[in-house]
Amino acid sequence: MRKISILVMATVLLFCCKQKSIVHPTFYYWKTDYHNDKSESNYLDQFKSKALYVRIMDVDFDPDRQQAVPVSPIKFSDPLPPQVEIIPVVFLVNRIFNDTDSGKTKLLANRIATFVDAKIKQAGKQNYAELQIDCDWTKTTRDQYFNFLKQLKNQPLLKGKLISVTLRLHQVKNVVTSGIPPVEKAMLMCYNMGNLRKYGDQNSILDLHEMDIYLKDFLENYPLKLDVALPIFEWAVIFRNKQYAGISKRLNKSQLQDKKRFRQRGNSILYNLLSDYPAAGLKQGDVVRWEEVSAKDLLATSTFLSRYLKPGERNLVFYHLETDLLKHFTHEDLQKVIANF
Known part of the structure; x- marks a missing residue:
């Protein structure tokens, strides 16, 4: 009887002592002009966010100049709040790693480090602890991209700073072909899961079935420390003759309720346009x-x-910080999500 009691107590203690994750909630800032908007800053205060992930620029290949160049870099009309650290994010279009060599990637690493350093100062900060590189690399660009990351680490301006990367679902499942980036930490991007360009009524932003396929049997064994990014955004995907025609920034959900202009297909998320709408193109x-x-x-x-993430300390990042998006969620809604981790 005593042995059974000891066994029960040991089991209870093991369950109670299971490591609990420490979660730091925050947001991505993905606009091209930073304004210290009071309502948006209030969200940072509500969630006690210590840092903000700020997109600094995209980098794409310029065929005329035959080199990678900055695209739509951010402007800081206001400095970041003094109590909020900045985590700069640079989005790299995958094609810049096609047909490149070590010399070009080294030059790219140097230019990015220099550009980011200047932008950090424009944001009213003297330093930063982490630089995130956002790139959906593939099997064919993997080696060039990983070489770039190694060269980025060696930049004098990045000495002592953590380099993190973004990680898509397919890179978790296909780890053998995708490889493990040579960094300490990755951000698991839990959105843009489906085929955006495929005609139909599927939600390409978030699909739990896709998550199950790509993560269930693979996430627990992924070797890097993982932060998590979740979506709070919305968009209107346009199809013409059943072919993808882009994302409209001129449409919102309330406009789709105009029954003189749109007809919803039953209870689906598809809407037929009944007449030309020049204002929305x-x-x-x-x-x-x-x-x-x-x-x-x-x-x-x-x-x-x-269920599948290893317990530990991590950032939970919502994409992205914008009042019009956040008003769809209560503080309690997001707190429940945070508490789940």
Whole structure:
């Protein structure tokens, strides 16, 4: 009887002592002009966010100049709040690593380090601890990209700083072909999961079935420390003659409720345009797929991830910091998601 009691106590202690994750909630800032908007700063205060992930620029290949160049770099009209650290993010278009060599990637690393350093000072900061590189690398660009990351680490301006990368679902599942980036930490991007360009009523932003396929049997064994990014954005995907025609920034959900202009297909997320809509650049017969993420979706995603992520300390980042998006979620909605981790 005593042996059974000891066994029960040991089991209870083991369960109670299971490591609990420490979660630091924050946001991405993905606009081209930073303004210290009071309502957005209030969100940072509410969640006690110590840092903000700020997109500094995209980098793409310029065919005329035959080199990688900055695209739409951010402007800082206001400095960041003094209590909030900046984590700069640089998005690299994958094609810049096609047909490149070590000399070119070394030059790219130097230019990025220099550009980011200047932008940090424009943001009113003297230093930063982490630089995040966002790139959806492939099997064919893997070696060049990983070489770039190694060269980035060796930049004098980045001495002592942590280099992190973004990680897509397919790179977790196909780790043998995708490889492990030579960094200490990665951000698991839990959005843009489906085929955006495929005609139909699927939600390409967030799909729990896709997460199950790509993560269930692979996430727990991924060797890098992982932060997590979750979506709170929405968009209107346009199809013309059942072919992808882009994302409209001129449409919102309330406009789709105009029954004189749009007809919803049953309870689906597809809307038929009944007449030309020049103000939105649309033509009669175009189909709009309205994609959004609900609080229920986020909670289910966090429940799924909490089962397979290794416990530890991590950042939980919502994409992205914008009042019009955040108003769809209550503080309690997001706190439940945070608590799940």
